[in-house]
Amino acid sequence: MKIFEPLDINGMVIPNRVLVPAMVTRLSREDGLINQDIIDRYVRYAKGEVGLIVVEAMAIHGAKAGPLLRISDDSFIPGHAELTKQIHDTSDSKVVPQIIHFMKIARSGWRQTLDMLSNEDIGQIVEEFGDAAARAREAGYDGVELHAAHAYTLASSLSRLNARRDEYSGRTLEGRLNMVGKVVANVRKKVGNDFPVGIRMLADEYLRDGYTVKDAKLIALRMAQLSLDYISLSVGGKFEDAVHTPGEILHGYSGYSGERCMPGANHSDMLHVHLADEIKSFINSKGFNTPIVTAGKISSPEHAKMVLAEGKADIVGIARGLLADADWVVKVRDGEEDRIVHCTYCNVCKELDGAHKEVHCFLWPKHARQAPDDLPESDAPIWGVDKGSLEVTLKEGVATLSWSKASGEVSGYDIYRADDNGEVQIIEAVKGKRVVDRSLLAGMPYRYYVRAYNNVGQAGPPSNSIHIEPALPDYAAAIA
Ligand SMILES: Cc1cc2nc3c(=O)[nH]c(=O)nc-3n(C[C@H](O)[C@H](O)[C@H](O)COP(=O)(O)O)c2cc1C
Known part of the structure; x- marks a missing residue:
């Protein structure tokens, strides 16, 4: 069964084809340090034997951002080293951090855009990505993921709405690719060729005049040409259509593009798989086998197996589904699919993230801060003689x-x-x-x-x- 076929990603062997994509937990404090709650959240995925754990977006720079992890200087390394050690001591799960640069936003609704950055600023961001990746390697991560999706700096550079008109110009595809190209080159310089480097990018911006899969195929091809070791696809999540509530921080997932990024219950299952399929077929036709990750309402084992069996992606990303049930992989492997707690896509987790409150799952027991431990010997509830009187x-x-x-x-x-x-x-x-x-x-x-x-x-x-x-x-x- 393909889902349990290991995959070698530049020396990082993931034991199965299930990845938990980055999900901000808001369990960190303003100090951005790894704490026990963060360790518990990610060790829980390791206990559930998830093939590749992507640790939530963490800042490569010192900008203020509320409760968000950081990897912006060497003082953060010991915390990350403890996290990677505990994950590796738990199972064969592999773990990479998602490293992010974002621009400034204000409560007034003002936000910095790419065209406001000087070329020196961009040079500094390129440096910061390289330094953060080197710290990830030192901290014992198995690789690193560059965040080039959603509302953040690298995605703004790739965007068709990039308003620069210089060497990073939004008018040409090459101009849009320039910043990411430099970031990847510097990351490689700092971590070497034998350390897995993946990227998360958008398969569709889901914005008026934004890019669609037509550009995404070419962007992904460049990512493959740059020898990135995997390409994880997301969609939307932009500031351009975000809804601003006066006095509150702009939330990049509050508009329609945000709705597509974390689709709610009214959307179809597997709604973005066709984009992965198109992108994967395209880069394969150009001679590249860079593994492609797809995500978006995949949580039924049948769907996950089908996506892999039909070769529409190489890895399935299950974010909210694994938040709901961290033991998804183990239950599928052990033929206990019937015991999976299925995400209902109610998006309580998304709302908590947007409000900078600790992210938990509505389906966990009341007041639980982490997914409950699996206790297979416990008894399932039963109906009385009335069989529930539905x-x-x-x-x-x-x-x-x-x-x-x-x-x-x-x-x-x-x-x-x-x-x-x-x-x-x-x-x-x-x-x-x-x-x-x-x-x-x-x-x-x-x-x-x-x-x-x-x-x-x-x-x-x-x-x-x-x-x-x-x-x-x-x-x-x-x-x-
Ligand atoms: C609470 C929450 C936080 C998220 N944080 C991130 C993040 O830090 N980086 C990222 O690339 N995507 C983030 N996402 C998007 C998910 O990685 C994923 O792409 C999306 O939820 C769709 O997958 P799903 O349908 O399996 O949940 C987040 C999603 C949720 C619900």
Whole structure:
């Protein structure tokens, strides 16, 4: 099974094809130091045997940024060394930091843009990336990832909206690539050729007049020509369409491009895989085999296996899915897919990040600061004799489901629905005993049941099933 085929990335052998992409945790303080909470968060992924752990974006420079990790001078190295040691002592998971440079933003909504930087500023950023990568190597990381995605400096250089008109000009593709090219050259100079260097870039900016996959294919090709060791694809997450709340820091994920970057429940699963497929086929056709990582609502094992089996990407990135269940890999490997706690893409984590509050998952037990430990011997919740007494009331296209409490240790309830006599899917997970489904199309049959799960994802038996078939609206009568 390809998902468990190791992959050698310039000497870094990842034991499986699952990567947890960078996810800011807001567990660091303003000092930017690695602390015990950060160590616990990432060691938990190592316990779950995730192939490649990308540690959240960390600043290569000293700019103020609230609670964000730093790797901007040598005093940060010991903390990172402790983190890498503990991860390596835990499992074969490999770990790289995502290193980031960002420009200034103010509460007034003002933000610095690329054209405001002098050539000396850019020279300094090139230096800072190299120095931070060297620190990553010294701290025992297995490689390093350059952040050239979303709203940050390198992505602003690659953007079609780059307003510079000099050697870093946004008017030409080469001008847009210039800064990243220099950064990669300096990183290589500082870490050598035998240290894996990956990059995260956008497959589509999802902005009006921004770049799309047409440019992304060429940008990725240049990244391959620069001998980068992997290319991790994201989309959107830009400041240009961010929604500014007066007095608050601009959040790069608050506009539509941000919605695409961390797509919520109303988006389709695997929505960005086609972009990875197009980019991968293109660079392969030019003779490059640089591994491609895709991410975006992949958390069903079936989907992950399909993406890899069909060769649409070499590695699957699962961000919120692994936040919800750090043991995803182990459960898939051990044939315990049924025990996976499935992310519902409610985006509570995204909101916490935006508000600079500690990021946790809504599906974890109440007040937990980390994913709960897996305790396979614990008992799944069960229904009483009533089998949950699931009831559904239907009114004006809205189905309201309610049921009785399951017994045992209950962390939440998964709501299953089969549409039009098709496959059953989890449509929602809730903590309470009621849910409202507003997404019905009248004229189709639906079947529901509910399963209670405990805090390690063990689900009990299905409740009683209920069928409904909302009647088609009589539009003719309505206008008569
Ligand atoms: C709370 C949160 C923080 C994130 N922080 C980063 C980050 O530091 N760097 C990054 O490249 N992407 C970041 N992302 C985006 C994710 O890496 C990922 O691309 C996105 O969530 C889509 O993948 P998913 O559908 O598997 O969650 C973050 C996402 C979330 C939800």
